[in-house]
Structure formats: structure tokens, C-alpha cells
Amino acid sequence: EVQLLESGGGLVQPGGSLRLSCAASGVTFSSYAMSWVRLAPGKGLEWVSGISGSGDSTYYADSLKGRFAISRDNSKNTLYLQINSLRAEDTAMYYCAKESGATIFSSAMDVWGQGTTVTVSS
Amino acid sequence: DIQMTQSPSSLSASVGDRVTITCRASQSVTSYVYWYQQKPGKAPKLLIYAASSLQSGVPSRFSGSGYGTFFTLTISSLQPEDCATYYCHQSHSGPRTFGQGTKLEIK
Numbered sequence: 001e002v003q004l005l006e007s008g009g010g011l012v013q014p015g016g017s018l019r020l021s022c023a024a025s026g027v028t029f030s031s032y033a034m035s036w037v038r039l040a041p042g043k044g045l046e047w048v049s050g051i052s053g054s055g056d057s058t059y060y061a062d063s064l065k066g067r068f069a070i071s072r073d074n075s076k077n078t079l080y081l082q083i084n085s086l087r088a089e090d091t092a093m094y095y096c097a098k099e100s101g102a103t104i105f106s107s108a109m110d111v112w113g114q115g116t117t118v119t120v121s122s
Numbered sequence: 123d124i125q126m127t128q129s130p131s132s133l134s135a136s137v138g139d140r141v142t143i144t145c146r147a148s149q150s151v152t153s154y155v156y157w158y159q160q161k162p163g164k165a166p167k168l169l170i171y172a173a174s175s176l177q178s179g180v181p182s183r184f185s186g187s188g189y190g191t192f193f194t195l196t197i198s199s200l201q202p203e204d205c206a207t208y209y210c211h212q213s214h215s216g217p218r219t220f221g222q223g224t225k226l227e228i229k
Contacts, residue, residue, distance in 0.1 A: 114164075
């Protein structure tokens with residue numbers, strides 16, 4: 001059974017940084033692309049970023065480019081999301097999701113973690 | 123960016139009702155549309171992939187259809203456990219986008 005476990009969330013002041021992690025098990029990690037999706041309070045799901053199985057290709061939501069950086073370590077079966085210059089509007093539950101293919105296009109997010117909460121507040 | 127517009131934004135229906143949610147894409151996404159169910163405090167769950175294929179383990183009362191720019195999710199006989207928010211999503215081209223969600227309540 002594929003399992004994803006996010007960590008690294010917490011309370012951070014505006015302007016601060018966080019690195020979220022997502023540890024995968026039960027899967028040949030490097031064979032699949034991965035994505036991050038967030039759910040802000042009172043809002044809908046927002047796709048944040050995705051990365052190919054090899055890690056060579058990365059993609060971001062237009063509004064988030066520049067502050068977010070996705071990466072992966074296939075030797076550790078772990079996905080990361082670095083978030084810099086945090087703003088109040090980044091407050092959300094952040095989910096990692098496994099894609100059904102090696103790229104993020106033409107692919108479904110078929111397994112999800114339980115999420116990690118990021119709260120940006122002074 | 124491709125915009126995904128869902129309707130309605132909320133609906134209330136009775137157990138046993140047939141329920142349909144629609145999703146319209148701002149440009150063709152061929153069949154690369156997916157439907158997710160999210161219950162409060164839980165992670166999203168994939169229901170339908172490639173517009174009309176039922177994900178393993180999902181009850182057969184859920185079905186999807188469509189191609190190009192217009193898609194539907196149908197629940198043939200609503201059950202109490204179907205109370206949730208439903209989202210359409212496209213992975214045809216970047217950036218990937220979700221519909222705004224449809225909150226389904228049971229009368």
C-alpha cells in the first residue's frame with residue numbers, strides 16, 4: 001500500500017520560510033511524478049507545484065512562482081516544498097500527492113497524504 | 123491558464139436522488155479531467171480519471187462523462203456518505219487547475 005506522510009508545517013511569522021517534506025513508502029518513488037496541493041480556510045483546492053519522477057522538470061502555479069521551490073530526493077523517497085517570504089494568504093493545509101505517471105501532465109493525483117498545516121501569523 | 127468552471131457551487135439533495143455536477147473548461151482539455159471528493163478534515167480522494175473511468179474501489183453510483191470543454195459527474199443514487207465537496211481538475215496543460223468546488227449536502 002502506498003503511503004505519503006507530510007511534515008514540516010507550523011506557525012511562522014510573515015516573511016519567514018518553511019520546508020515541507022513528504023515521505024513516501026510502498027512505491028517505486030522515482031517512477032512517479034509528485035505534486036503539492038493546498039486548501040486554504042474557506043477556499044477551494046489549489047494546485048501549487050509538481051515535479052517529474054526524475055526531478056528534471058518542475059512546474060508551479062503562476063501566482064506562486066519565485067517563492068516556492070519543489071524538489072525531491074529519490075534516494076530517500078522524499079518530496080520537498082520550500083516556501084519563502086511567507087504571507088498570510090499562504091495559510092493552508094498542504095497536501096502531497098502521487099501522480100499516476102512519470103510526468104504531471106495527462107496524469108491523475110491518485111494517492112494523497114493527510115496534509116500538514118501552515119499558519120502564517122505574527 | 124485553463125479555467126475550470128463548476129456548477130452549481132452548492133446543492134442540497136435527498137437520499138436516493140440523482141445528482142449531476144458540471145464542469146466547463148475555458149479551452150479543450152481533451153479527456154484529461156479528474157473528479158475528486160473531499161470531506162471535512164480529510165484528504166481529497168480520486169473518484170474519476172480520464173473524464174469517465176472509475177477509480178478502483180469507488181462505488182459504481184459515481185460516473186463521469188465528457189470530452190473537450192464540457193464534463194459531468196453524476197451520482198446515480200445519493201447516499202448519506204456522499205456529503206462532501208467535489209472538485210473537477212485538469213492535467214492537460216500547465217498550470218494545472220481545479221474548479222471552485224461543489225458543496226453537496228443531504229436534505
